[in-house]
Amino acid sequence: MASIKLKGDTSGEVTIQAPSVAGTNTLELQATSGTLATTAQASIGMKNRIINGDMRIDQRDGTATINATGVTYNVDRWLGRGVASAGVFTLAQDTTSPANFTNSLKATVTTADSSIASGSSYRIQQHIEGYNIADLNWGTSDAQSVTLSFWVRSSVTGTLGGSVANGDYNRFNPFSYTISSANTWEYKTVTIAGDTSGTWVTNNALGLRLNFSLGAGADRLGTAGTWTSSIKEGVTGQVNPIQTNGATFYVTGVQLEAGTVATPFEHLQYGQQLALCQRYFQTFSHAWVGVAAGVGYFQSVQGTFNTAMRTTPTTTRTGGTSTTRYPSSNWAVYTTTAQRLVSRMAAVSGGGNEGWTASGILEAEL
Amino acid sequence: MITYKLGNPEGVIKINGDVKNYIPTDEANTDYQEYLEWLAEGNTPEPADEETE
Numbered sequence: 001m002a003s004i005k006l007k008g009d010t011s012g013e014v015t016i017q018a019p020s021v022a023g024t025n026t027l028e029l030q031a032t033s034g035t036l037a038t039t040a041q042a043s044i045g046m047k048n049r050i051i052n053g054d055m056r057i058d059q060r061d062g063t064a065t066i067n068a069t070g071v072t073y074n075v076d077r078w079l080g081r082g083v084a085s086a087g088v089f090t091l092a093q094d095t096t097s098p099a100n101f102t103n104s105l106k107a108t109v110t111t112a113d114s115s116i117a118s119g120s121s122y123r124i125q126q127h128i129e130g131y132n133i134a135d136l137n138w139g140t141s142d143a144q145s146v147t148l149s150f151w152v153r154s155s156v157t158g159t160l161g162g163s164v165a166n167g168d169y170n171r172f173n174p175f176s177y178t179i180s181s182a183n184t185w186e187y188k189t190v191t192i193a194g195d196t197s198g199t200w201v202t203n204n205a206l207g208l209r210l211n212f213s214l215g216a217g218a219d220r221l222g223t224a225g226t227w228t229s230s231i232k233e234g235v236t237g238q239v240n241p242i243q244t245n246g247a248t249f250y251v252t253g254v255q256l257e258a259g260t261v262a263t264p265f266e267h268l269q270y271g272q273q274l275a276l277c278q279r280y281f282q283t284f285s286h287a288w289v290g291v292a293a294g295v296g297y298f299q300s301v302q303g304t305f306n307t308a309m310r311t312t313p314t315t316t317r318t319g320g321t322s323t324t325r326y327p328s329s330n331w332a333v334y335t336t337t338a339q340r341l342v343s344r345m346a347a348v349s350g351g352g353n354e355g356w357t358a359s360g361i362l363e364a365e366l
Numbered sequence: 367m368i369t370y371k372l373g374n375p376e377g378v379i380k381i382n383g384d385v386k387n388y389i390p391t392d393e394a395n396t397d398y399q400e401y402l403e404w405l406a407e408g409n410t411p412e413p414a415d416e417e418t419e
Contacts, residue, residue, distance in 0.1 A: 333388035
């Protein structure tokens, strides 16, 4: 068998070897610059730990106003956090995107916070389930490096920041990237050394948080590439889009993968991506029709979920019918598991054919 | 103002104006975690609605 062997200057070698059977094979490198990575890993399947990194799935289908410290979700799996009122931004799915993508997540500053107070932080996050980072071995001496890659377009130029953090929020590693041109899509990659300390859960609880900072007080900013137990959500010296009213920040193609090389974005089929999202959020629709038995008697409906959820979800009715015998105020959840919901309606009068419907949302976010 | 009412037969109901969130008794559910924090602050939920039939 003919082969070509390339030896490194100090150690290591690469062998390209022709097969021993008849046929012609071509190793073709495309014109685009990049790195062709090979690893000793057993499998590349589902390499991206981020769900909906291309921002295509938007079951909530609306604009979220981020004006609180709590969690507010927008496109599936992506959430915003801010402060009570000093600065406000919105999140929404957008069709502005770089080549090979159709959507992005757009943040727009609607109230600028020109002087960010200590402890304040404005950020876009994704919470990653512990099961999906278990093989990274973080919190052990075998911790693997990860590489974050994403497309970003910002009206504010300069050094921006973010961080990764654990679920307990006591391990942080800030990262930085540079926006060179305003309102222009740019591709960024950041490699982060695995954390050999701290607690990183590997079950269905919150395993890893990815933060894109839109602004933070100085106490929330730290040194890029350095693990710390102090809360850090951005990088020291970063520019803060939240300080500019009307500033826009788009992000898409977000990928977090094991290793030190950013590989092309893992484009999943729409149905696959939707199913991954429905583990955390999905809608339901229940309907019943029959004879209303009488005052106070229940009619119940069971629905099985499209995808088993991460844990038993919170149920919120958002729509449905309200009739004379079945006013919507009489609807209630009877029982829920991670795979099904039983809801019921109590009649206020009986004796005739009637029906009711209820629709809403199921949330098992992290 | 947010209040909680015990569910019937299970869980708790978070009431915020006209919005009712039916929260399961599941410690992995983040809404239930918030409810436990609310209880730990010394609050008490309203009793569950009684069956009428």
